[in-house]
Amino acid sequence: MSNAQATEQSERILKQLVNEGKPILGYVYPHTPLEIIMAHGLMPALLYANPTVMGSYEASLQTFACSFIRNMFSQRVNDQLPYVNGIVFPGNTCDSLQNLADIWHLRFPQDKVFRLTYPAGNQGEAAVQYFAEELRIFSNALEDAYGSPFSDATFRQAVDLVQQFRSAVQFLYAARLLQPSSVPYHRIAAFVREFHSAPLEMVVDELRATVNDVEHGLAEAGRIDSTKALQHALLERRLEDVSLPSDLPTPRIAIVGGMTEPQAIAELVNAISKVSSTAVVFDLLSFGFKTIFMPMPAFEGDPFETMARSVLGALLEPTQEGLPRRLDFLKDALTHLAIDGLIVCEQSFCDPDEFESPSLLTVASEVGVRTVRLPVDPEFSDRVRLEGRIQSFLETLTHGGAA
Amino acid sequence: MSEKVKEEKAYRVLESHNFLQRVMFRYMLEGHAASEEGKLAWVTSGFPVEIPVAMDVGVSYPEQYGAIVGSEKAGPKLCEYAEELGYSQELCSYARASIGSVKHPEESPLEGLPAPQALLACNNICGTVLRWYDAISQMTGAPVFLLDTPPLEGEQMPHHIAYVRHGLDNLVSFLSKQFGTTLEEDKFRKVTDLSTETIGIWTQCLEACKNKPSPLNCADRFLAMAPVVAIRGRDYTLEYYQTLLNEVNDRVANGLGAIRDEKVRLLWDNIPPWFRVFRIMGSLAKRGVVFPADTYTHAWTGSIKGEDRMDSIASMYSNVYLNKGLEAKVDKMCNLIKNYDLDGFVMFSVRSCKRYSLGQLVSKELVSERTGVPGVVIEGDMVDSRLQNDAQIETRLDALLEMLL
Ligand code: SF4
Ligand code: SF4
Numbered sequence: 001m002s003n004a005q006a007t008e009q010s011e012r013i014l015k016q017l018v019n020e021g022k023p024i025l026g027y028v029y030p031h032t033p034l035e036i037i038m039a040h041g042l043m044p045a046l047l048y049a050n051p052t053v054m055g056s057y058e059a060s061l062q063t064f065a066c067s068f069i070r071n072m073f074s075q076r077v078n079d080q081l082p083y084v085n086g087i088v089f090p091g092n093t094c095d096s097l098q099n100l101a102d103i104w105h106l107r108f109p110q111d112k113v114f115r116l117t118y119p120a121g122n123q124g125e126a127a128v129q130y131f132a133e134e135l136r137i138f139s140n141a142l143e144d145a146y147g148s149p150f151s152d153a154t155f156r157q158a159v160d161l162v163q164q165f166r167s168a169v170q171f172l173y174a175a176r177l178l179q180p181s182s183v184p185y186h187r188i189a190a191f192v193r194e195f196h197s198a199p200l201e202m203v204v205d206e207l208r209a210t211v212n213d214v215e216h217g218l219a220e221a222g223r224i225d226s227t228k229a230l231q232h233a234l235l236e237r238r239l240e241d242v243s244l245p246s247d248l249p250t251p252r253i254a255i256v257g258g259m260t261e262p263q264a265i266a267e268l269v270n271a272i273s274k275v276s277s278t279a280v281v282f283d284l285l286s287f288g289f290k291t292i293f294m295p296m297p298a299f300e301g302d303p304f305e306t307m308a309r310s311v312l313g314a315l316l317e318p319t320q321e322g323l324p325r326r327l328d329f330l331k332d333a334l335t336h337l338a339i340d341g342l343i344v345c346e347q348s349f350c351d352p353d354e355f356e357s358p359s360l361l362t363v364a365s366e367v368g369v370r371t372v373r374l375p376v377d378p379e380f381s382d383r384v385r386l387e388g389r390i391q392s393f394l395e396t397l398t399h400g401g402a403a
Numbered sequence: 404m405s406e407k408v409k410e411e412k413a414y415r416v417l418e419s420h421n422f423l424q425r426v427m428f429r430y431m432l433e434g435h436a437a438s439e440e441g442k443l444a445w446v447t448s449g450f451p452v453e454i455p456v457a458m459d460v461g462v463s464y465p466e467q468y469g470a471i472v473g474s475e476k477a478g479p480k481l482c483e484y485a486e487e488l489g490y491s492q493e494l495c496s497y498a499r500a501s502i503g504s505v506k507h508p509e510e511s512p513l514e515g516l517p518a519p520q521a522l523l524a525c526n527n528i529c530g531t532v533l534r535w536y537d538a539i540s541q542m543t544g545a546p547v548f549l550l551d552t553p554p555l556e557g558e559q560m561p562h563h564i565a566y567v568r569h570g571l572d573n574l575v576s577f578l579s580k581q582f583g584t585t586l587e588e589d590k591f592r593k594v595t596d597l598s599t600e601t602i603g604i605w606t607q608c609l610e611a612c613k614n615k616p617s618p619l620n621c622a623d624r625f626l627a628m629a630p631v632v633a634i635r636g637r638d639y640t641l642e643y644y645q646t647l648l649n650e651v652n653d654r655v656a657n658g659l660g661a662i663r664d665e666k667v668r669l670l671w672d673n674i675p676p677w678f679r680v681f682r683i684m685g686s687l688a689k690r691g692v693v694f695p696a697d698t699y700t701h702a703w704t705g706s707i708k709g710e711d712r713m714d715s716i717a718s719m720y721s722n723v724y725l726n727k728g729l730e731a732k733v734d735k736m737c738n739l740i741k742n743y744d745l746d747g748f749v750m751f752s753v754r755s756c757k758r759y760s761l762g763q764l765v766s767k768e769l770v771s772e773r774t775g776v777p778g779v780v781i782e783g784d785m786v787d788s789r790l791q792n793d794a795q796i797e798t799r800l801d802a803l804l805e806m807l808l
Contacts (some may be wrong), residue, residue, distance in 0.1 A: 060764050062782070064493065064754045092553040095530050099761040102729035106765050115556060120526055120533065121549035123570065130553075130566035137560075322547060323537035349493045351757065355534035358489030359541055373489075 006190065006263055007050060010197035014083035017043055017198065023146055024083050025114075028072065028097065029090035030259075030286040031314050032116065033307045034162055034199055035297065036139055037088075039155035041148045045084065046196035046287070048261060049378025050075055060107055066096045066349040067377035068259055073100065076108065086145065088138070091117030094352050112145050114138060119312070122322060131308040139304065155303050161204060163296045165195050167231075168207045170292055173282070174231040175214050175223075177337055180249060180278035182217045183210065186266035192288060193263045235293055237315060237329055239336035251397040252338055254282040256330065256360055257345030258353045260376055262288040265345065268380065272391050279394065282337060284330065285345075290315055323356065327363050334369045341397045342371045343390065347378075370397060413662050413688040415654075417623055419647045423630070426643045430634050431513065437461020438517035442582055445516065445539070447532045448632050449723050450525040450550065451716045453707065454574055456636040457594040458584045462523075463516045464633045465539075469497035469786050470625075472504065473677025475512040478786035484510075490538070496755045496786035498535035505542050519545045521581050523574070527552040527726040529758035548577045552721045556728055559721050567717040594636040595707040595716075604644040605631045606704050609696070611651045613743050616660025617695035618651045621671045622684040623661055624700040631703045666691030667807045670739055670748035670778075672698045673759050674785040679793065683800075690804065696743040698724065698735060729762045733769045740774045746807050748778040749800070754790045779803040 014024055025037050026047040037044040049071040056077040057070045065073075075081050089101035105113045116138045119127035143149050169191055175182045187210065195203045218224050226243070233242050255265055262285050269275055283289050297303075297310035315329070334342065342364045346353040357373060364371045372393040374386060417423075437443040443461045446452055452462055472478055473496075481503030482496055488506065490499055501516070508515030522536040522545050536547045550570045553563065575586050608627070612619050619627075627647055630640040654660070671694045676683070684694070705719040724735065740748065748770060750763045767778050779799050783791030 062752055062754075062761060062764065064757065065761055066757075091556075092526070092530065092551075095758040096761060098530070098554060099729065099757065103762050103765050106729060106769065117553045117556075119553065119566070120530070120551045123551055123566075123573075126566055126569035127551075130562055133560075133562035322549070323534070323541070346491070349757075351494060351531055351534060354491040354494050355498075355531075355538060359538070361489060362541075 004052070006193055006197075007048065010045070010048075010194070011083065013198045013200070014043075014045055018083045023085040025142075026081065026084040026087040028087070029093060029116075030291040031118070031294065031311045032088060032090070033135060033311055035155055035158040036135055036150070036303070036307055037142070038158035038161075038199065039150050039152075039303070040139070040142045040146060041151070041154065042142065042146060043198060045198055046193075047072060047075075047081065047084065047087070048193075048197075050080060051264070051379045053080060053379070054078060060103055061100075064349050065100075066094075066351075067347050067379070068350070069096050069100045071378045073104070076104070076111075086112030086114065088114040088116055091115045092120050093118055094350070096349075096351070114141055114145075122325075127312055128305065128308045131312060132302065132305040135304040135307055150303070152303070156299060158199075159297055159299065161199060161201065164204050165191075165199065165207060166292050166294065166296070168204070168211050170231045170235065171211055171227065172214060173289065173292065174227045174234060175218060177281050178223055178227050178230060178244065179218060179221060180252075180281050182214045184277055185280040185283075186263070186270055189262035189266040189288065192292065193261070196287060196291075234289075235295070237332075239332045242336045244338055248338060249276065249278040251276075251279055251340040251394065252281045253279045253341045253343060253394075253397075254284065254333065254337070254339045255280060255343045255345060256284040257347070257374075257376075258350060258356075259286050259347060260345040261285075261378070264378070264380065265343075268383070268386060269390060272387050272394075274391060275394055282333065282339065284333070323359060326356075327359055330360060331363050331367055334364060334367050339369055341393060342369050343374055343393070344371055345374045345376050348375055413664070414620070414685055415659065415661055415663070417619075417627075417647070417650060419643070419650045420626070422643050422646050423627060426630050426634065426639060429639065430630070434461055434463040435517045438463075438519070441520050443517055443519050444521040444523045444578075445519040445536070445545070446523045447525050447528060447536075449527040449720060449725070450523050451571065451574075451720050453591070453594045453598050453636045453716065454571065454586065455523065455578060457591040458575070458578050458582070458586050460521075460578055460582050460584065462633070463519065465501040465516060465535075466497050467629055467633050468504070468513075468516050469500050470629075470677045471512050472500040473786040476678050476788065477510075477512050478678060478784075479789050481507070481511060482787045482789075492787075492790075494755060495529075495531045495535065496784050496790070498531060498538070499755075500786050501535070502538055502542070505539060519543060521545050521578070522547045523550070524548070525550040525552060525720065527720055527723045529725065529756070531756075531758065546581065548574060550574055550720075552726060554726050554728070555721060559718060563721065564714065564717050567721055568713060571713050571717060591712060595712050597638060597641055598635040599706040599708060601631060601635055601641045601644055602704060602706060604641070604648050608644065608648050608651050609701060611648075611655055612695035614655045615668075615744070616658070616662070616665035617668065617693050617743075618654035618659065618661055619695070620661035620684055620688065621675070621694035621697045621700070622680055624697065625675055625680060628700045628703065660693065662688040662691070662693050664691045665693050667693070667747070667804065668743065668745045669694050670696050670698070670736060670743070670745050671751065672736060672748060672763070673751040673753055674699055674756065675751065676783045676788070676791060677785055678788045679783075679791070683796070687800070690808065692804065694749075696739040696745065698732070698739070701735070701739065725758055729766055732762075733766045733773070736766065736770045737773050740770070740776055745776065747776045747803055749803065750778060750780045752780050752782040754782060754784050755787065756785070777803060777806050
């Protein structure tokens, strides 16, 4: 499915849900607690940058706003977010989103705008307590705005559904790393996108069917157990004991970056005829690996505290831990997952991406992994050049030479 | 003869300026000495510096150094060094200048800041500081301590205070471990008292600008703010501000303005373009334009008081200007315009500072609507002159002044 088709499909689903009377709450940050939103009977829908949107932000945002928030804001100005009944913005993650929420609120006072503020840095238990309270406040705000109180039973169902989804996609990630031919990267990316657009049982059903097929393929090669072990190792962030088969197809590419959309990247790479379908084996993207490998919230205890622990246990978010831990994990991943090349995506005017990428490149070169830097925007406005860069990067990996 | 030339300038130079230079020189020497002893921390401008100061840890301010880099017109060169390391030109130019100066101290004004043994970041001004200090840590090996003060919407809630308070306790442990020092209650009280008194006198200097003519222009304040940003909690800083206040009060008593012929009173919003600010202010002064208030220098206000100084710090440092929403910024600007009887405002949109700048297009409309005075947005940068188009700025300022003069 192409990016445009995926957008159309999620709009169709949202429209149907709206017709059924379900309020849709849009969100933009990967670690938004879907389970809390669902516990209020609302449908959380990830708001994606729309590559076809016309820029209509100039009256409210300067040109140095990051490409993602320009795109989001333009969608709102152009009335391209018709099914969304409210938006939750994150607080304390990046300066652009922090300010966008304020601007949105002032420009569109009739919109329901919520802000959920996250702790930054590695603050331990104090952060859990702080964030649990923020979640409680957020939940109260949802109840006030929509008149639907938090339901324990619905929360448990939501936790269960989200966990089924995550654990199945985690398995696919591990399978892709061990046997890249078992599942295409764009298929994983499509599931991530579909579920985040509308976390519905039907997506999980479809995912289960795919996992079954993949399991068959892995069973034939006797790799079910090693896939599960790798899934566990990724969750635990302990990769030193990972052992990979010796006959892995090369090159093996990983993609890293912040809010770059996995499906969009997958589509970009797929469009390059010379790229082998087994090449992209791993990502460290926010709406990919980082969101999927979030620990499951406990069923027992205070739901807000349990959710806070889960969200703050997510891996590798710039807001939640310092750079050294992220670099250590990248180094481990590149080394133990036998990565040959790293594509470093940078959204234009994105502080988190642009600050991090020099360090990512340094780490990769320290462990002898070749890199290419890809400045992207949601519109992929210079698509031909991006494809050219990826293609020549792959050629250097295959034939040697300078990257 | 030289007296006569001075008399003819549109701008009155502050006598206390020499004192300011001595204070800043001493601060620089103290920084070098602390670094040599292995006891220097770099701190962000909104960091509760009273704690490291009370624990005998020396401090240096990369943002203040950024202002020096800008004024010395070394911004493009140092920023380019950071860009050579892969840091995008779109990133905060204070950060780029500091990364560039760490890479090439020999090419930097004052040969760069003295080497740090710790990096203390507080994100009450922006989220950029954490990433910037992470980058410096990669280059210098100094560990980063982040004091997290999540942005506030409305009143600070008890769980927010408790969280920040916990961060302050962690800070004390971090400094104790890193520098083998302790926080003694007596010294802490003395430093916080000095800091509060200093901020109090600084606030009086700012408020004196409600007078007509205004005794200070914003370029005066941009210079005079350096110690209140960088050296709060020292007796010599307090002495400097006392001297400044005396001079300001003299000016008010004698009806002397910062500029000789005050016709138009404006508000300045945001960090100034350090490499051009005196030229811009000088040429506006000739046309009778003064800036009695600005949002930047008014950001260092508040007081640390009460029995529990840590709680007071948790509250004061969470409530700084940049840690509040756009609505609070609009309120602040409207209040300044009203209280200082201003005729209009200039918003400097700093290309590389998103936190301060994104939203200015909306706040400009709101401030004009609420106060009835006109404003203009001009775009540029505080350090990197490559990001600024002077001709465009001039045209926009002319358009504003046409409405007012
Ligand atoms: S693309 Fe970067 S700057 Fe923009 S909203 Fe995402 S993290 Fe923030
Ligand atoms: S981004 Fe802005 S607020 Fe942050 S350090 Fe740079 S200039 Fe200061």
